[in-house]
Amino acid sequence: MNIIHYLKQARRSANLTLQDMAYLLDMDFSNLSKYETGKKQPPARVIIAYHIITKTPLKKLFKYSLLGVIDVVSSKTTSLITQLEEEITTPKLQKRILALYEVLNNIGCLQDINEQDYDNKSE
The missing domain is CATH 1.10.260 (434 Repressor (Amino-terminal Domain))
Known part of the structure; x- marks a missing residue:
């Protein structure tokens, strides 16, 4: 839907x-x-x-927009991490990479919430 x-x-x-x-x-x-x-x-x-x-x-009304944003941000974040990890490591670069891993963690939490909502509805 x-x-x-x-x-x-x-x-x-x-x-x-x-x-x-x-x-x-x-x-x-x-x-x-x-x-x-x-x-x-x-x-x-x-x-x-x-x-x-x-x-x-709101979560229900924005669900499909949210899923699209999650897919794009997840893909772009993973790509950027890969690019940055190929560079010479500096303290500043390490902070950026850690911040990007935190973005992936945030996305994972959002996906977990959506899966829990789905699981609750199917019970």
């Missing part, structure tokens, strides 16, 4: 019409419809508003 389905599902679960939501967000009905049908990508402002109005967790 992608963000579009979560937005529509959240709104419907809150018993709000598309017109109601557009009014609450102070935006044009047709633009909001485009977000819910996938014709346009919703900006963060809209996603956060859905969270506030419908109490849908």
